[in-house]
Amino acid sequence: MKITSIMARAVDCGFNNQKLQTSRVASPMSKFARFAEQRASWMWPTKKVFVRVEDESGTVGWGCTNGGEVVELIINSHLARLLEGEVCEDIATLNAQMSAALLPNDRSGFAMMAVAGVDIALWDLQAKLSAGTLLEQLGGSKVERLPVYMTTSRPEAFDGIATAGLKAAAPYGPESGREGLEANVALMKRFAEAAGPDVPIMIDAFLAWDADYTLRFAEAMKDIPIAWIEDPIHPQDVEGLQKIRDGLDPEISLALGNFAFSKADCADLLRTGVVGILQPDVAWAGGITETLEILDLANEAKVPVILHNTCEQPWALALAATRQGGALVECVDRGEESLLYELMGPRPKITDGHVPIPRNPAGNRPPNYALEAFDGAAIDTKRG
Structure with a gap:
Protein backbone atom coordinates (compact mmCIF):
# COMPACT_ATOMS: atom_id res chain seq x y z
CA MET A 1 0.00 0.00 0.00
CA LYS A 2 1.16 3.53 -0.78
CA ILE A 3 0.96 6.48 1.58
CA THR A 4 -1.52 9.06 0.32
CA SER A 5 -1.26 11.70 3.06
CA ILE A 6 0.66 12.69 6.17
CA MET A 7 -0.61 15.48 8.42
CA ALA A 8 0.51 16.82 11.79
CA ARG A 9 -1.37 19.08 14.16
CA ALA A 10 -0.06 20.72 17.35
CA VAL A 11 -2.69 20.55 20.10
CA ASP A 12 -2.61 22.08 23.59
CA CYS A 13 -3.11 19.22 26.05
CA GLY A 14 -2.38 21.25 29.18
CA PHE A 15 1.28 20.33 29.57
CA ASN A 16 2.28 23.72 31.01
CA ASN A 17 -0.52 23.65 33.57
CA GLN A 18 0.68 20.60 35.51
CA LYS A 19 2.44 20.96 38.86
CA LEU A 20 5.82 19.85 37.53
CA GLN A 21 5.67 22.91 35.25
CA THR A 22 4.20 25.47 37.65
CA SER A 23 6.33 24.73 40.73
CA ARG A 24 10.03 25.18 41.38
CA VAL A 25 11.92 22.45 39.50
CA ALA A 26 15.59 22.74 38.58
CA SER A 27 16.44 23.11 34.90
CA PRO A 28 19.18 24.47 32.63
CA MET A 29 17.42 27.85 33.02
CA SER A 30 17.52 27.89 36.83
CA LYS A 31 20.64 30.07 36.82
CA PHE A 32 18.56 32.89 35.32
CA ALA A 33 16.39 34.39 38.07
CA ARG A 34 13.55 35.28 35.72
CA PHE A 35 13.07 31.62 34.75
CA ALA A 36 14.01 29.82 37.97
CA GLU A 37 10.65 29.47 39.69
CA GLN A 38 8.63 27.72 36.96
CA ARG A 39 9.58 25.51 34.04
CA ALA A 40 6.51 26.85 32.26
CA SER A 41 8.18 30.27 32.09
CA TRP A 42 10.73 29.13 29.51
CA MET A 43 9.80 25.66 28.25
CA TRP A 44 10.09 24.83 24.55
CA PRO A 45 6.82 24.63 22.54
CA THR A 46 4.73 22.29 24.68
CA LYS A 47 1.75 21.42 22.50
CA LYS A 48 1.51 17.71 21.71
CA VAL A 49 1.87 16.89 18.03
CA PHE A 50 -0.58 14.32 16.66
CA VAL A 51 0.42 12.71 13.36
CA ARG A 52 -2.02 11.14 10.91
CA VAL A 53 -0.78 8.82 8.13
CA GLU A 54 -3.28 7.45 5.59
CA ASP A 55 -2.71 4.87 2.85
CA GLU A 56 -4.56 4.26 -0.41
CA SER A 57 -6.96 1.82 1.26
CA GLY A 58 -8.16 4.59 3.57
CA THR A 59 -6.57 3.02 6.64
CA VAL A 60 -5.19 5.56 9.12
CA GLY A 61 -2.25 5.26 11.50
CA TRP A 62 -1.67 7.66 14.38
CA GLY A 63 1.42 8.88 16.19
CA CYS A 64 2.08 11.45 18.88
CA THR A 65 5.17 13.38 19.94
CA ASN A 66 6.27 16.69 21.45
CA GLY A 67 7.65 19.96 20.10
CA GLY A 68 4.49 21.88 19.27
CA GLU A 69 4.40 24.11 16.22
CA VAL A 70 8.08 23.52 15.45
CA VAL A 71 7.63 19.78 14.97
CA GLU A 72 4.30 20.30 13.21
CA LEU A 73 6.11 22.48 10.66
CA ILE A 74 8.90 19.95 10.08
CA ILE A 75 6.40 17.17 9.40
CA ASN A 76 3.95 19.11 7.25
CA SER A 77 6.46 21.14 5.26
CA HIS A 78 9.23 18.60 4.83
CA LEU A 79 8.69 14.99 5.86
CA ALA A 80 5.18 14.62 4.44
CA ARG A 81 6.23 15.41 0.87
CA LEU A 82 9.11 12.94 1.10
CA LEU A 83 6.94 9.99 2.14
CA GLU A 84 3.67 10.56 0.33
CA GLY A 85 3.54 8.09 -2.57
CA GLU A 86 5.99 5.69 -0.89
CA VAL A 87 5.09 2.11 0.02
CA CYS A 88 4.16 2.12 3.69
CA GLU A 89 5.28 -1.43 4.58
CA ASP A 90 9.05 -0.79 4.63
CA ILE A 91 9.14 1.36 7.74
CA ALA A 92 12.89 1.01 8.25
CA THR A 93 13.61 2.56 4.86
CA LEU A 94 11.07 5.34 5.42
CA ASN A 95 12.61 6.12 8.80
CA ALA A 96 16.09 6.22 7.22
CA GLN A 97 14.81 8.57 4.49
CA MET A 98 13.40 10.99 7.05
CA SER A 99 16.58 11.01 9.12
CA ALA A 100 18.80 11.46 6.07
CA ALA A 101 16.69 14.36 4.82
CA LEU A 102 17.16 16.16 8.14
CA LEU A 103 20.86 15.36 8.53
CA PRO A 104 22.20 18.57 6.89
CA ASN A 105 20.30 20.62 9.48
CA ASP A 106 19.82 18.53 12.60
CA ARG A 107 19.73 14.96 13.92
CA SER A 108 18.51 15.78 17.41
CA GLY A 109 15.77 17.51 19.38
CA PHE A 110 12.82 18.71 17.33
CA ALA A 111 14.02 16.97 14.16
CA MET A 112 14.00 13.51 15.72
CA MET A 113 10.70 14.20 17.49
CA ALA A 114 9.24 14.79 14.03
CA VAL A 115 10.71 11.54 12.72
CA ALA A 116 9.38 9.73 15.80
CA GLY A 117 5.83 11.03 15.36
CA VAL A 118 5.65 9.80 11.76
CA ASP A 119 7.39 6.51 12.57
CA ILE A 120 4.96 5.68 15.38
CA ALA A 121 2.04 6.41 13.03
CA LEU A 122 3.54 4.10 10.39
CA TRP A 123 3.81 1.25 12.89
CA ASP A 124 0.22 1.86 13.95
CA LEU A 125 -0.85 1.80 10.29
CA GLN A 126 0.94 -1.50 9.72
CA ALA A 127 -0.70 -3.09 12.75
CA LYS A 128 -4.13 -2.02 11.50
CA LEU A 129 -3.44 -3.30 7.99
CA SER A 130 -2.51 -6.68 9.46
CA ALA A 131 -5.66 -6.67 11.61
CA GLY A 132 -3.40 -7.16 14.61
CA THR A 133 -1.78 -5.14 17.38
CA LEU A 134 1.56 -3.42 17.75
CA LEU A 135 2.39 -5.99 20.40
CA GLU A 136 2.03 -8.72 17.77
CA ILE A 357 0.58 -4.08 28.57
CA PRO A 358 -1.58 -2.65 25.74
CA ARG A 359 -3.49 -5.23 23.71
CA ASN A 360 -6.12 -2.93 22.19
CA PRO A 361 -6.87 -4.17 18.65
CA ALA A 362 -8.09 -0.66 17.72
CA GLY A 363 -4.52 0.63 18.02
CA ASN A 364 -3.70 4.30 18.55
CA ARG A 365 -6.67 6.64 18.75
CA PRO A 366 -6.38 10.36 19.62
CA PRO A 367 -9.05 12.00 21.78
CA ASN A 368 -11.88 13.82 20.03
CA TYR A 369 -10.48 17.30 20.74
CA ALA A 370 -7.30 16.32 18.88
CA LEU A 371 -9.26 14.85 15.96
CA GLU A 372 -11.07 18.16 15.59
CA ALA A 373 -7.74 19.85 14.89
CA PHE A 374 -7.46 17.94 11.62
CA ASP A 375 -10.03 20.21 9.96
CA GLY A 376 -12.58 17.51 9.32
CA ALA A 377 -10.17 15.11 7.59
CA ALA A 378 -12.17 11.98 6.78
CA ILE A 379 -11.52 9.25 9.33
CA ASP A 380 -13.02 5.78 8.92
CA THR A 381 -13.64 4.70 12.50
CA LYS A 382 -13.35 1.03 11.48
CA ARG A 383 -9.97 1.54 9.84
CA GLY A 384 -8.44 4.50 11.66
Missing part, protein backbone atom coordinates in the same frame (compact mmCIF):
# COMPACT_ATOMS: atom_id res chain seq x y z
CA GLN A 137 4.01 -6.68 15.23
CA LEU A 138 6.87 -6.59 17.71
CA GLY A 139 6.84 -10.33 18.28
CA GLY A 140 4.34 -10.77 21.10
CA SER A 141 4.79 -10.87 24.86
CA LYS A 142 4.58 -13.56 27.49
CA VAL A 143 4.03 -11.02 30.28
CA GLU A 144 0.71 -9.37 31.03
CA ARG A 145 1.93 -6.46 33.13
CA LEU A 146 5.07 -4.49 33.97
CA PRO A 147 6.38 -3.01 37.26
CA VAL A 148 6.09 0.79 37.50
CA TYR A 149 8.05 3.47 39.29
CA MET A 150 6.47 6.88 39.87
CA THR A 151 7.93 10.29 39.09
CA THR A 152 6.09 12.64 41.42
CA SER A 153 6.16 15.93 43.29
CA ARG A 154 3.98 14.54 46.09
CA PRO A 155 5.65 11.48 47.64
CA GLU A 156 3.19 11.33 50.52
CA ALA A 157 0.44 10.43 48.02
CA PHE A 158 2.23 7.10 47.52
CA ASP A 159 2.89 6.30 51.16
CA GLY A 160 1.72 2.70 51.60
CA ILE A 161 0.94 2.27 47.89
CA ALA A 162 2.88 -0.38 46.01
CA THR A 163 5.40 1.01 43.52
CA ALA A 164 8.75 -0.11 42.15
CA GLY A 165 10.28 3.24 43.15
CA LEU A 166 9.66 6.96 43.68
CA LYS A 167 11.56 9.63 41.74
CA ALA A 168 11.79 13.30 42.62
CA ALA A 169 12.42 16.28 40.38
CA ALA A 170 15.20 18.29 42.00
CA PRO A 171 13.95 21.80 42.87
CA TYR A 172 17.38 23.42 43.18
CA GLY A 173 20.79 23.55 41.52
CA PRO A 174 24.19 25.16 42.20
CA GLU A 175 22.80 28.69 41.86
CA SER A 176 20.88 28.21 45.13
CA GLY A 177 23.97 27.51 47.23
CA ARG A 178 24.01 25.51 50.46
CA GLU A 179 20.39 26.37 51.26
CA GLY A 180 19.25 24.82 47.99
CA LEU A 181 21.41 21.74 48.51
CA GLU A 182 19.92 21.23 51.96
CA ALA A 183 16.42 21.62 50.49
CA ASN A 184 17.17 18.93 47.89
CA VAL A 185 18.37 16.58 50.64
CA ALA A 186 15.31 17.35 52.77
CA LEU A 187 13.09 16.53 49.82
CA MET A 188 14.78 13.17 49.39
CA LYS A 189 14.24 12.44 53.09
CA ARG A 190 10.52 12.96 52.46
CA PHE A 191 10.72 10.54 49.54
CA ALA A 192 12.57 7.94 51.61
CA GLU A 193 9.98 8.16 54.40
CA ALA A 194 7.07 7.83 51.95
CA ALA A 195 8.68 4.98 50.00
CA GLY A 196 9.64 2.89 53.01
CA PRO A 197 12.80 0.82 53.50
CA ASP A 198 12.43 -1.56 50.55
CA VAL A 199 11.42 0.86 47.78
CA PRO A 200 14.19 2.69 45.88
CA ILE A 201 14.19 6.47 45.55
CA MET A 202 15.76 8.47 42.72
CA ILE A 203 16.25 12.10 41.68
CA ASP A 204 16.08 13.83 38.28
CA ALA A 205 18.33 16.90 37.96
CA PHE A 206 17.17 17.80 34.43
CA LEU A 207 20.60 19.01 33.24
CA ALA A 208 20.60 21.69 35.97
CA TRP A 209 23.69 20.66 37.94
CA ASP A 210 27.42 20.46 37.32
CA ALA A 211 29.87 17.69 38.22
CA ASP A 212 31.01 19.23 41.51
CA TYR A 213 27.47 19.93 42.69
CA THR A 214 26.39 16.38 41.81
CA LEU A 215 29.17 14.95 43.97
CA ARG A 216 28.34 17.35 46.83
CA PHE A 217 24.72 16.23 46.67
CA ALA A 218 25.73 12.56 46.70
CA GLU A 219 27.98 13.16 49.71
CA ALA A 220 25.16 14.92 51.55
CA MET A 221 22.93 11.92 50.78
CA LYS A 222 25.35 9.30 52.11
CA ASP A 223 22.96 8.28 54.90
CA ILE A 224 19.96 8.09 52.56
CA PRO A 225 20.51 5.48 49.83
CA ILE A 226 19.37 6.52 46.35
CA ALA A 227 19.21 4.24 43.33
CA TRP A 228 20.17 6.77 40.67
CA ILE A 229 20.82 10.39 39.75
CA GLU A 230 19.24 11.25 36.42
CA ASP A 231 20.65 13.69 33.84
CA PRO A 232 22.71 15.82 36.23
CA ILE A 233 24.61 17.50 33.35
CA HIS A 234 24.44 17.67 29.56
CA PRO A 235 24.96 14.22 27.97
CA GLN A 236 27.68 15.59 25.68
CA ASP A 237 29.80 16.72 28.64
CA VAL A 238 31.74 13.47 28.69
CA GLU A 239 34.53 14.83 30.89
CA GLY A 240 31.99 15.96 33.49
CA LEU A 241 30.13 12.66 33.40
CA GLN A 242 33.39 10.76 33.88
CA LYS A 243 34.26 12.97 36.86
CA ILE A 244 30.87 12.22 38.42
CA ARG A 245 31.16 8.50 37.80
CA ASP A 246 34.67 8.34 39.24
CA GLY A 247 33.65 10.19 42.40
CA LEU A 248 30.22 8.65 42.89
CA ASP A 249 29.39 5.75 45.18
CA PRO A 250 29.34 2.65 42.93
CA GLU A 251 25.90 1.80 44.36
CA ILE A 252 24.43 4.95 42.77
CA SER A 253 23.75 4.69 39.03
CA LEU A 254 23.88 7.47 36.49
CA ALA A 255 20.61 7.41 34.55
CA LEU A 256 21.18 9.13 31.20
CA GLY A 257 19.65 9.32 27.74
CA ASN A 258 16.40 11.22 28.22
CA PHE A 259 18.06 13.85 26.01
CA ALA A 260 19.75 11.40 23.67
CA PHE A 261 17.62 11.81 20.56
CA SER A 262 18.94 9.06 18.29
CA LYS A 263 20.84 5.81 18.04
CA ALA A 264 23.98 7.87 17.41
CA ASP A 265 23.45 9.94 20.58
CA CYS A 266 22.88 6.78 22.64
CA ALA A 267 25.92 5.07 21.11
CA ASP A 268 28.08 8.04 22.09
CA LEU A 269 26.80 7.84 25.66
CA LEU A 270 27.27 4.09 25.91
CA ARG A 271 30.86 4.38 24.67
CA THR A 272 31.74 6.54 27.67
CA GLY A 273 31.17 3.60 29.99
CA VAL A 274 29.48 5.83 32.59
CA VAL A 275 25.85 4.94 31.86
CA GLY A 276 24.20 2.87 34.58
CA ILE A 277 20.70 3.11 33.09
CA LEU A 278 19.81 4.32 29.60
CA GLN A 279 16.52 6.24 29.37
CA PRO A 280 15.61 7.26 25.80
CA ASP A 281 12.12 8.51 25.00
CA VAL A 282 10.54 6.64 22.08
CA ALA A 283 8.56 9.71 20.98
CA TRP A 284 11.74 11.84 20.96
CA ALA A 285 14.42 9.45 19.75
CA GLY A 286 13.23 8.67 16.23
CA GLY A 287 10.28 6.45 17.14
CA ILE A 288 9.88 2.69 17.37
CA THR A 289 12.30 1.90 14.54
CA GLU A 290 15.20 3.85 16.06
CA THR A 291 14.42 2.63 19.59
CA LEU A 292 14.65 -1.01 18.48
CA GLU A 293 18.23 -0.30 17.41
CA ILE A 294 18.93 1.58 20.65
CA LEU A 295 17.71 -1.42 22.65
CA ASP A 296 20.07 -3.66 20.69
CA LEU A 297 22.99 -1.32 21.41
CA ALA A 298 22.22 -1.23 25.11
CA ASN A 299 21.84 -5.00 25.22
CA GLU A 300 25.27 -5.42 23.64
CA ALA A 301 26.72 -2.99 26.21
CA LYS A 302 24.89 -4.82 29.01
CA VAL A 303 23.25 -1.56 30.13
CA PRO A 304 19.62 -1.73 31.32
CA VAL A 305 17.04 0.49 29.60
CA ILE A 306 14.04 2.23 31.16
CA LEU A 307 12.05 3.96 28.43
CA HIS A 308 11.27 7.53 29.45
CA ASN A 309 7.66 8.41 30.34
CA THR A 310 6.54 4.91 29.42
CA CYS A 311 2.98 4.84 30.68
CA GLU A 312 1.78 7.70 28.46
CA GLN A 313 3.06 5.89 25.36
CA PRO A 314 1.38 2.56 24.50
CA TRP A 315 4.15 1.89 21.96
CA ALA A 316 6.77 2.28 24.72
CA LEU A 317 4.89 -0.21 26.91
CA ALA A 318 4.74 -2.60 23.95
CA LEU A 319 8.49 -2.28 23.36
CA ALA A 320 9.24 -2.85 27.05
CA ALA A 321 7.04 -5.95 27.10
CA THR A 322 8.32 -7.50 23.87
CA ARG A 323 11.97 -6.48 23.64
CA GLN A 324 13.16 -6.23 27.24
CA GLY A 325 13.56 -8.92 29.84
CA GLY A 326 12.52 -7.83 33.33
CA ALA A 327 11.56 -4.34 32.16
CA LEU A 328 10.82 -1.50 34.58
CA VAL A 329 8.67 1.39 33.32
CA GLU A 330 7.98 4.98 34.36
CA CYS A 331 4.71 6.72 35.16
CA VAL A 332 4.76 10.51 35.56
CA ASP A 333 2.31 11.60 38.25
CA ARG A 334 0.36 14.58 36.84
CA GLY A 335 -2.27 14.61 39.57
CA GLU A 336 -5.59 12.82 39.76
CA GLU A 337 -6.67 13.93 36.28
CA SER A 338 -4.76 15.07 33.21
CA LEU A 339 -5.37 15.04 29.46
CA LEU A 340 -1.82 13.75 29.11
CA TYR A 341 -2.83 10.37 30.56
CA GLU A 342 -5.07 9.60 27.58
CA LEU A 343 -3.30 10.83 24.46
CA MET A 344 -3.71 7.61 22.44
CA GLY A 345 -6.26 5.57 24.31
CA PRO A 346 -7.63 4.96 27.79
CA ARG A 347 -5.45 5.80 30.77
CA PRO A 348 -3.44 2.73 31.81
CA LYS A 349 -4.63 1.48 35.19
CA ILE A 350 -1.84 0.84 37.69
CA THR A 351 -2.61 -1.89 40.22
CA ASP A 352 -0.24 -3.23 42.89
CA GLY A 353 2.61 -1.29 41.34
CA HIS A 354 2.11 -2.80 37.87
CA VAL A 355 0.62 -1.61 34.58
CA PRO A 356 -1.02 -3.93 32.00
